Amino acid sequence: TDDKFLNEQCVGWEDLRPLLDEVDVTDYARKCGIPEEELRSAARTMAKAKSLATEEDLGIEMAPHSTLNSWLQRLLFLLTGNFGNEGGMNIPTRLAPICGHSAEGATEPVTGTPMLCGLVACAAIPDAIDTDHPDRFRGMIVDSSNPVHTLPDSKRFREAFAKLECLVVIDVAMTETARQAHYVLPASSQYEKPEATFFAGEMPSNYFHIRQPIFEPLGDTLPEAEIYSRLVEAMGGEPDGVEELAEAAKESREAFIETFTRLSSENPDLGAKLPTALYRSLGQSLGEMGPAAIMFGSAMQASMRFPDAIREAGIKGDGLELANNLFDALINAKSGMIFSTSDYSTSFDRIKTPDGKIHIHIEELVDELRGLASEEPASPTDAFPFVLSAGEHRGSTVNDVIRDPSWRKKDKDGALRINPLDAERLGVADGQRVRVITKRGEAEAPADITDTMMEGQVSLPHGFGMEYPDENGEHKIHGVSVNELTDIEDRDWLALTPHHKHVRARLEAIPG
Incomplete structure (x- = not known):
């Protein structure tokens, strides 16, 4: 273990170490069917390595002790001090967060299950529908997903989805879930609209790629930005000021930014419906790249969160000027681009605990960790x-x-x-x-x-x-x-x- 790292950057080592000392390595090796010496050799290799990075995936995440596995996997690089260093684990910049954050003790109100990262667990969905709870799920929009086929227990999902009062599916294929829907809204395929993936996590330089369309959309299909904008407008939710903003976007980007700045300060409704507002204004001036207008919002967020890293990547400006220049660079980079560059040490600045430390002891998982000693394959x-x-x-x-x-x-x-x-x-x-x-x-x-x-x-x-x-x-x-x-x-x-x-x-x- 890297005691200097644990003492300076972490909290909880004094509680965690006795738990790890209890582990009977010989017995655990027997249970998992791997020779003990191979396990010890792997551990020594990781401990002595100049740097160590780990990658967990579905094999241990979608298996017994899923959350416990995720904790223990992170301990491999934390106990050896491989965080915030080259070749180790880092927290990259992101144009948009992949998930949110849940308040302490937050639960889904119908089933009472924990909400993690601001999300409802997929396995809780059928129980949130098929119940007499007054707040049960009565309607759902399923976008680019096929829960009836890909989520656990298809029988249970079919039964529950059949009890929805309104099921809308937005997808490029007639999936098993779409066959149960009251409405299917066909979307353009990945080759017919601008698209991007938000999973890039490189350090020290991170990349982003807005893929450009190469074919005309087939039939009556629409990009998701158009579908959602029509839904918002049909419900009477058109953002206030969007027409003025669209006229400014036609005039020039400078006029758009000036009008956007003024309207945002005068009208909170614009920010609450930002994706639709951007698509219906800025998007109309971008031609086939129109749906990518929503990335202007991501560029604004990024320019506020880590402006120095964006400028280090060669993007110039401050405030909305920086955001605008980043947006233009993203739109025009047909093969993707580096949008941020930052030192490995900045990973420590992105730890959001109140004391800025990594809390390595998780009390909620202690009983499960100890229970492994009596578990047999x-x-x-x-x-x-x-x-x-x-x-x-x-x-x-x-x-x-x-x-x-x-x-x-x-x-x-x-x-x-x-x-x-x-x-x-x-x-x-x-x-x-x-x-x-x-x-x-x-x-x-x-x-x-x-x-x-x-x-x-x-x-x-x-x-x-x-x-x-x-x-x-x-x-x-x-x-x-x-x-x-x-x-x-x-x-x-x-x-x-x-x-x-x-x-x-x-x-x-x-x-x-």
């Missing part, structure tokens, strides 16, 4: 002896937008991957169909026998089980929809993260 004698990873990402998988199964050149049926020893015990040959049974449902898939799977673990890919016409025009389900096998009750106790990657299952060989 699944036994072959259990009713469901296998652990199914329901939704493995493979080279043959993609999201629900691409629905035609003919694009797959391999693994066309979405095979069940299984360890050779497990296959031998079950009497399963490569390619033979296997029945997968969970407490929530069952499905069939061909076996792919591979030593990439540990004994006792099997996997099915995501992106299958969607309805699509075959060569005769008949609608058929292609492959296994893994969330017909998952149970919404199997989830993290705190964040309600579903256990997609740890579904208890039983396998049966199908003769022939």
Whole structure:
């Protein structure tokens, strides 16, 4: 451990260390099936490394002890002092926050489940709909998502969504969720409108790319900015002053900024409906890049939060001038651009705890951490002896937008991957169909026998089980929809993260 870092930058080491001293490494190695010396060797390598960065993903996030795993993963780089340094973990600048922040003790009012990062847990949604609570969810807008297919326990989501009084789906494909909707508002595809992803997190220089459209939109599809603006206006919510702002945008960017500054100070309604206001004013002067006008708001926020980092990247100006120059640079950078550059040490400035320290001891997770000592792995004698990873990402998988199964050149049926020893015990040959049974449902898939799977673990890919016409025009389900096998009750106790990657299952060989 880096005691200097822990003493100067962290709080709680004196409470955390005794908990870690209790861990019986030998016993834990036995439980996870990895030789103890390999674990200790990995730990020594990380401790001695000049720098250390970690990446957690769905394998440990969508499994038992999800929140605990996220805490322990962060301790790897914090206990070794690998934060705010080159090659270590850092907090990058972002043009817009990916998520928000919840007040202490905030809960979703219908189910009482915790709200984290300002969000309602997906696994809480069916219970927030299917209830007699006076504030139950009666209507939903589902945008670019397919919860009936991709969230845990499809049966439960179908039942709950059928009880919504109004379900609106905005998407580029006729998904399983769209088929249940009262209204489907078709959106232009990713190649027909400007788009961006907000996940870039590079240090010391961070990148952003507003992808430009290359095709005309098909049919009656619209970009989301147009769809939402029409919805706002249909509800009588057109921002005050937007017409004046649009006239100023036609005149010049300078006139737009001057008018925007004046109207924002006079009319709080403009800020409350900023995306629509920007799209209906500035967006009308940008041609096919019109929907990207909402990024002017992001450029304003960024220029206020980290102006020095933006100027270090070569963008000039102060205040709205800086925001405007950043916006223009983003719009015109067809291949993306560096929008900020900052020293690694600035990561410490972005810690928002009241004392500016990293709080490494989380009292709410202590009992769960200690409980690992008495927990045992699944036994072959259990009713469901296998652990199914329901939704493995493979080279043959993609999201629900691409629905035609003919694009797959391999693994066309979405095979069940299984360890050779497990296959031998079950009497399963490569390619033979296997029945997968969970407490929530069952499905069939061909076996792919591979030593990439540990004994006792099997996997099915995501992106299958969607309805699509075959060569005769008949609608058929292609492959296994893994969330017909998952149970919404199997989830993290705190964040309600579903256990997609740890579904208890039983396998049966199908003769022939």
